[in-house]
Amino acid sequence: MxxxxxxxxxxxxxxxxxxxxxxxxxxxxxxxxxxxxxxxxxWMAGKTSEYAVVTSSSAAHQMAGQVETVAEKSDDKVLVTLEQVSDDDAARAAVEDESADVWLHEGDNGWVLTGRDDVPGDLLASARTAIRDATLDANATAAGTSVDALTSGSEVSTTFLDKDAxxxxxxxxxxxxxxxxxxxxxxxxxxxxxxxxxxxxxxxxxxxxxxxxxxxxxxxxxxxxxxxxxxxxxxxxxxxxxxxxxxxxxxxxxxxxxxxxxxxxxxxxxxxxxxxxxxxxxxxxxxxxxxxxxxxxxxxxxxxxxxxxxxxxxxxxxxxxxxxxxxxxxxxxxxxxxxxxxxxxxxxxxxxxxxxxxxxxxxxxxxxxxxxxxxxxxxxxxxxxxxxx
Known part of the structure; x- marks a missing residue:
């Protein structure tokens, strides 16, 4: 046809x-x-981000442990490894030779994360959260109260009238x-x-x-x-x-x-x-x-x-x-x-x-x-x- x-x-x-x-x-x-x-x-979405944190004191190492918990809990694609060295010079050297990403240590008014040329943003956010919570808990205990009591009513949540963001x-x-x-x-x-x-x-x-x-x-x-x-x-x-x-x-x-x-x-x-x-x-x-x-x-x-x-x-x-x-x-x-x-x-x-x-x-x-x-x-x-x- x-x-x-x-x-x-x-x-x-x-x-x-x-x-x-x-x-x-x-x-x-x-x-x-x-x-x-x-x-x-x-590939980037499925890639695991690994961060090595070095400390030079027992207090810093304990705080780094809380940073590790918060970081890995907030994102299952984040892995934090901890290492404690003998002194500040050894910690500084570890960051310099890139065997560690950051050095967590105490500063004049709180805590400091020292990186070679930068500090990863997601690690910094986790550190701020962990350190804030730990400090609040310590201060609340010293004042004879609790963090829950101090922060009651301060939570902020989001909702969307029309659609998911x-x-x-x-x-x-x-x-x-x-x-x-x-x-x-x-x-x-x-x-x-x-x-x-x-x-x-x-x-x-x-x-x-x-x-x-x-x-x-x-x-x-x-x-x-x-x-x-x-x-x-x-x-x-x-x-x-x-x-x-x-x-x-x-x-x-x-x-x-x-x-x-x-x-x-x-x-x-x-x-x-x-x-x-x-x-x-x-x-x-x-x-x-x-x-x-x-x-x-x-x-x-x-x-x-x-x-x-x-x-x-x-x-x-x-x-x-x-x-x-x-x-x-x-x-x-x-x-x-x-x-x-x-x-x-x-x-x-x-x-x-x-x-x-x-x-x-x-x-x-x-x-x-x-x-x-x-x-x-x-x-x-x-x-x-x-x-x-």
């Missing part, structure tokens, strides 16, 4: 890209970078990643699509192609082929990211992230299809490759606007733009991810985006059809719209 003409064009677009070494190297290079970054983060951080990071993916896909594949159109137009190959298939079929095939490639590349990046997330401390958020990614996939397909049609028109309006930079400038600005809106907007502005195409292609999935949008809002935004995409496709098809075979020079939108078929 003979396939539809647009499917033949789509296959040609896909095969051309899959045999392009630059495309393959850039795709797998980005996958490698992403996997490396996630791997390093997972860690989830908010993950949502922000994932939202940025999704916005970046949409921007890269829209710009790189869109520009490649525009250049492909103008190259076929400049070489007059398109005149031969259009004797065999309708111009609208050619447009549909080009958009469908690039959409399939962009979707496959995006899905590859997202899959690597989700797998990488399972190896971090934030794996508990995977269900919430996966649900939002599902919405992103749907919005991505519609939003990219909308922009791809406009990129094809930008190529058809040009007569030379050099003209594409001019004809595609509004699209470049629009694509950048969507990306920066995802990064910079908040509050009411973000809510409004999350219903406005093509901004909704990114902002609504981001709102679903951070919990500020209900499922019905996503459906409403998607319906608006689909309706807008349908309108854009009709307009783009007319502009594409009427400008594709015009080779007398760069066309404006008004000229392309008024040109007879």
């Amino acid at each position: 003979t396939s539809a003409p647009w499917m033949t064009v789509a296959r040609r677009e896909i095969v051309t890209k899959l045999t392009d070494r630059t495309f393959l190297l850039s795709t797998f290079g980005l996958v490698l970078i992403l996997a490396t970054v996630l791997g390093v983060q997972a 860690d989830l908010a951080g993950v949502a922000k990071a994932v939202g940025f990643a999704l916005a970046l993916l949409f921007y890269l896909a829209s710009f790189t594949f869109g520009l490649a699509l525009a250049n492909s159109v103008v190259e076929e137009k400049a070489s007059r190959i398109v005149e031969i192609i259009t004797t065999k298939i309708a111009v609208r079929q050619l447009l549909a095939g080009k958009v469908a082929g690039n959409l399939a490639l962009a979707f496959a590349q995006m899905a590859l990046f997202v899959a690597v990211g989700l797998v990488g997330l399972t190896f971090t401390d934030y794996d508990r958020f995977l269900p919430a992230v996966s649900g939002a990614v599902g919405w992103f996939v749907v919005f991505f397909v519609v939003g990219f299809g909308l922009l791809a049609c406009l990129w094809a028109v930008a190529g058809a309006l040009a007569s030379r490759t050099e003209d594409v930079q001019t004809t595609s400038t509004p699209l470049t600005m629009l694509t950048m606007g969507v990306f920066f809106a995802a990064l910079l907007t908040s509050g009411t502005t973000q809510v409004v733009l999350s219903f406005v195409p093509p901004f909704s292609a990114i902002l609504m999935p981001m709102r679903v991810l951070d919990g500020s949008a209900a499922w019905w809002q996503a459906l409403v935004a998607l319906a608006i985006l689909v309706a807008t995409a349908a309108l854009v496709v009709r307009v783009a098809a007319r502009l594409y059809q009427r400008s594709l075979l015009q080779t007398q020079g760069r066309l404006s939108l008004r000229q392309a719209w008024s040109t007879p078929e």
Whole structure:
């Protein structure tokens, strides 16, 4: 059974890209970078921090024992080893030759942690907690009371009205990643699509192609082929990211992230299809490759606007733009991810985006059809719209 003409064009677009070494190297290079970054983060998160503490007195050694208890209790990836030496000079020498990370000793008004060039932050925090608690306990005993009595009513806890703070951080990071993916896909594949159109137009190959298939079929095939490639590349990046997330401390958020990614996939397909049609028109309006930079400038600005809106907007502005195409292609999935949008809002935004995409496709098809075979020079939108078929 003979396939539809647009499917033949789509296959040609896909095969051309899959045999392009630059495309393959850039795709797998980005996958490698992403996997490396996630791997390093997972390794750092699972790495045990070891600290050697040296003391030069029995009192300091006893205090160091309490620091060890607090440090290892607060973080199971922290290991503290203790060593007591004969005097201060020996302790100072141990820090100098890096056989010890810090030297704990008494100062004029409390305790001092001496490091060679710095003191690890997590060890310092544990030392402050341990020394404070030990000092409070000693002072309370001397005053004939207890630490619990002295600190009663002083505890401070935190609660969140809307969402978990860690989830908010993950949502922000994932939202940025999704916005970046949409921007890269829209710009790189869109520009490649525009250049492909103008190259076929400049070489007059398109005149031969259009004797065999309708111009609208050619447009549909080009958009469908690039959409399939962009979707496959995006899905590859997202899959690597989700797998990488399972190896971090934030794996508990995977269900919430996966649900939002599902919405992103749907919005991505519609939003990219909308922009791809406009990129094809930008190529058809040009007569030379050099003209594409001019004809595609509004699209470049629009694509950048969507990306920066995802990064910079908040509050009411973000809510409004999350219903406005093509901004909704990114902002609504981001709102679903951070919990500020209900499922019905996503459906409403998607319906608006689909309706807008349908309108854009009709307009783009007319502009594409009427400008594709015009080779007398760069066309404006008004000229392309008024040109007879």
